[in-house]
Amino acid sequence: MKKKGFIRNLSVTLLMACIGIMILSPIVITFxxxxxxxxxxxxxxxxxxxxxxxxxxxxxxFVNLKLIPDWLSFEQYxxxxxxxxxxxxxLWNSVAMVVAIIAGQTVVSAxxxxxxxxxxxxxxxxxxxxxxxxxxMPFQVxxxxxxIIADKLRLMNTAGAIIxxxxxxxxxxxxxxxxxLSIPYALVEAAxxxxxxxxxxFYRIMLxxxxxxxxxxxxxxxxxxxxxxEQPLIFLEDSFKQPLSLYLSRIHKDAQGIGFAASxxxxxxxxxxxxxxxxxxxEGIQMSGIKG
Amino acid sequence: MATELAExxxxxxxxxxxxxxxxxxxxxxxxxxxxxxxLTLHLPKVRTELGREGALxxxxxxxxxxxxxxxxxxxxxxxxxxxxxxxxxxDYVAKGQTLxxxxxxxxxxxxxxxxxxxxxxxxTLVDLQDEYIEAVQNGDEMQVRRSKRELERAQLAIDVxxxxxxxxxxxxxxxxxxxxxxxxxxxxxxxxxxxxxxSGGPDISLMNAQQGYQFEIxxxxxxxxxxxxxxxxxxxxxxxxxxxxxxxxITEIHPMTGVDAGASYQERTGEEAYQAAASxxxxxxxxxxxxxxxxxxxxxxxxxxxxxxxxxxxxQAIHQEGRNSYVLVMEERSGxxxxxxxxxxxxxxxxxxxxQETLVLQGVYMKDRIIVESSEPLTEGQRxxx
Numbered sequence: 001m002k003k004k005g006f007i008r009n010l011s012v013t014l015l016m017a018c019i020g021i022m023i024l025s026p027i028v029i030t031f032x033x034x035x036x037x038x039x040x041x042x043x044x045x046x047x048x049x050x051x052x053x054x055x056x057x058x059x060x061x062f063v064n065l066k067l068i069p070d071w072l073s074f075e076q077y078x079x080x081x082x083x084x085x086x087x088x089x090x091l092w093n094s095v096a097m098v099v100a101i102i103a104g105q106t107v108v109s110a111x112x113x114x115x116x117x118x119x120x121x122x123x124x125x126x127x128x129x130x131x132x133x134x135x136x137m138p139f140q141v142x143x144x145x146x147x148i149i150a151d152k153l154r155l156m157n158t159a160g161a162i163i164x165x166x167x168x169x170x171x172x173x174x175x176x177x178x179x180x181l182s183i184p185y186a187l188v189e190a191a192x193x194x195x196x197x198x199x200x201x202f203y204r205i206m207l208x209x210x211x212x213x214x215x216x217x218x219x220x221x222x223x224x225x226x227x228x229x230e231q232p233l234i235f236l237e238d239s240f241k242q243p244l245s246l247y248l249s250r251i252h253k254d255a256q257g258i259g260f261a262a263s264x265x266x267x268x269x270x271x272x273x274x275x276x277x278x279x280x281x282x283e284g285i286q287m288s289g290i291k292g
Numbered sequence: 293m294a295t296e297l298a299e300x301x302x303x304x305x306x307x308x309x310x311x312x313x314x315x316x317x318x319x320x321x322x323x324x325x326x327x328x329x330x331l332t333l334h335l336p337k338v339r340t341e342l343g344r345e346g347a348l349x350x351x352x353x354x355x356x357x358x359x360x361x362x363x364x365x366x367x368x369x370x371x372x373x374x375x376x377x378x379x380x381x382x383d384y385v386a387k388g389q390t391l392x393x394x395x396x397x398x399x400x401x402x403x404x405x406x407x408x409x410x411x412x413x414x415x416t417l418v419d420l421q422d423e424y425i426e427a428v429q430n431g432d433e434m435q436v437r438r439s440k441r442e443l444e445r446a447q448l449a450i451d452v453x454x455x456x457x458x459x460x461x462x463x464x465x466x467x468x469x470x471x472x473x474x475x476x477x478x479x480x481x482x483x484x485x486x487x488x489x490x491s492g493g494p495d496i497s498l499m500n501a502q503q504g505y506q507f508e509i510x511x512x513x514x515x516x517x518x519x520x521x522x523x524x525x526x527x528x529x530x531x532x533x534x535x536x537x538x539x540x541x542i543t544e545i546h547p548m549t550g551v552d553a554g555a556s557y558q559e560r561t562g563e564e565a566y567q568a569a570a571s572x573x574x575x576x577x578x579x580x581x582x583x584x585x586x587x588x589x590x591x592x593x594x595x596x597x598x599x600x601x602x603x604x605x606x607x608q609a610i611h612q613e614g615r616n617s618y619v620l621v622m623e624e625r626s627g628x629x630x631x632x633x634x635x636x637x638x639x640x641x642x643x644x645x646x647x648q649e650t651l652v653l654q655g656v657y658m659k660d661r662i663i664v665e666s667s668e669p670l671t672e673g674q675r676x677x678x
Binding site: 085 | 302306313320323
């Protein structure tokens with residue numbers, strides 16, 4: 001019995017390890033390859049996209065997946081950070097958009113979630129369902145109306161076309177409402193008996209209790225909007241207004257080294273944010289019952 | 293206890309992350325703000341200039357050597373030996389002045405022989421006269437008539453002989469010396485005493501002082517096309533370190549294509565040497581008392597051309613692409629990280645050029661910053677630093 005359990009544990013562990021390696025290997029490769037020289041990277045990946053014609057006697061070629069650089073080089077970082085102002089500028093575009101969206105959506109979501117969770121009004125559940133429906137629709141479905149509205153509001157080719165829909169997205173409301181439902185209503189009632197109004201209840205009681213939920217929301221929103229591609233691609237024509245997520249796709253295959261360094265810098269804010277809000281994030285996800 | 297420890301560890305981790313994040317953001321911010329400056333250091337450096345309004349002043353310079361307008365070579369027609377040369381090269385001679393004297397003893401001997409023969413014939417004539425007188429006195433009619441015919445025949449022979457002597461003497465007199473056919477200057481003397489005439493080319497060469505000097509010069513078509521015959525041209529003659537300004541008159545203009553400048557050397561302002569594919573051979577007459585053959589003549593032709601709407605651009609800024617010309621213009625674009633300078637290619641329509649500056653008729657404006665020099669070859673759309 002004990003042996004059977006051991007074997008099962010071992011198989012699960014191996015399976016998990018395999019999955020873990022599969023998930024982690026791109027990150028590890030990106031990290032190590034970002035310290036290689038362009039020459040070394042071209043030697044390893046230069047044949048990507050160049051299909052050999054084996055029937056005509058061309059030798060079969062393989063991509064050399066190399067993990068350890070021959071020479072530790074910061075050439076790629078130098079190229080990205082010192083010679084590519086576009087990259088840095090797009091990074092700040094991303095920061096500006098993501099910060100505005102997160103700030104806006106957090107405020108709107110927290111207030112809306114309080115209303116949907118703790119206020120009692122007629123049609124509350126119906127309205128919530130309607131609001132929730134927008135979240136269920138994929139971006140492509142709402143693209144055309146969003147485009148028309150942005151055009152009417154003269155927001156095309158401005159960050160507003162990205163930020164405004166982002167602020168009023170339903171995901172935050174849903175998540176924070178779920179989180180708020182786990183806070184006993186008795187707290188609201190007690191506060192009301194003490195004479196507190198909704199603003200005081202929200203600000204003094206709910207908000208401090210919602211910290212983990214908000215932290216989780218911030219992390220999820222950051223990941224979501226930091227990686228957005230379709231919205232800026234459609235709403236922003238000028239490349240200098242676009243976020244960093246669009247930069248990576250434009251890196252030429254002859255400059256793959258830059259791609260590794262750029263990717264690593266690109267994901268650093270996400271990693272730092274996650275590490276900072278890790279405990280809140282886990283708690284918030286657990287309490288809201290939402291899994292990423 | 294365990295919870296407190298975990299919280300302390302978590303707080304410490306967060307502090308580290310905050311520091312790292314701050315450092316990361318600070319570094320990115322710093323690099324972003326300095327990015328334009330950093331990038332600019334790698335950009336090709338260019339020098340720009342604005343076009344200017346004004347007339348295109350074409351200055352063309354050339355040099356040539358003076359040659360006499362009329363020049364004759366004189367030699368002895370017979371094979372006479374040179375007795376004496378009375379002049380030397382550069383001497384001014386008057387019309388009729390003896391230049392060279394010759395001698396030919398054989399010719400003189402021949403004249404003496406002919407003269408001796410003539411004297412003999414005259415004696416024979418005297419004999420015939422005596423015969424005639426005798427026949428008349430004898431009354432021999434036939435003899436008289438015969439003697440008369442003989443006398444006439446002898447008289448004719450003497451006349452022929454006299455003319456021959458006269459001709460020979462005249463020829464000998466002519467060949468004995470060469471005289472100057474006009475007032476002029478001895479340019480070449482090949483004659484050497486005691487040597488036969490014509491042994492080293494013409495014995496003597498003279499130029500006509502009245503006719504003056506001339507020079508030939510090849511002038512590029514774009515400069516030369518405005519010149520007309522009988523037009524005056526200011527030239528300078530260099531003589532013993534002095535530059536003598538002289539007025540020349542254009543006497544001939546001949547169009548030429550693809551010819552070499554030959555001995556004359558022309559240059560354009562701003563260019564080391566310029567040889568036009570199509571040029572004109574211009575002959576200029578010069579008259580001045582203090583000039584000589586082979587004196588160096590400097591010619592400077594200045595022409596100005598102004599077109600409405602045209603502007604002058606440094607020639608080094610003009611580039612060629614096949615048969616089309618273009619200039620590179622530096623455009624300033626305001627960007628989020630400061631202003632950037634981009635290279636734009638502007639096709640232009642050209643007027644004339646003087647080597648240094650070119651007249652641009654269309655394609656650029658006065659405010660355009662035209663790139664005249666760059667640290668490396670440029671392409672359109674490239675960023676540069678001004």
